[in-house]
Amino acid sequence: MDIIFLLIPIAIILASCAVWAFFWSVNNGQYDDLDSPAHSILYDDDEDLIPDDAKVKHTPAKDKND
Template identity: 80%
Template structure:
């Protein structure tokens, strides 16, 4: 029975920490927009990962295309 005197204050402390964490997250905007993060994965944002010279079709600083004038053989 004496363990109750220890468990009740621990439970009250844990509950108050959980309530504080909930109100802190609501006030800091954690629950403002629930839809946008799910839709962000659909956007094509791979352009930042591609190097600049690869976007230009292998045109180097000289302005010549690597594939120009090749027979393919």
């Protein structure tokens, strides 16, 4: 029963730290833009990984009826 006198203050301190961390992150803009990070994986940012010979632009073949 004596441990409850130790656990209650520790729980209050941890809960207050969690609440403080939440409000700190909200005030610093951590939750301002939730959609852009999810869409950023779709952007093509691996141009430097493509070999130079694959970057050559191919022109479409002309129609044989021309």
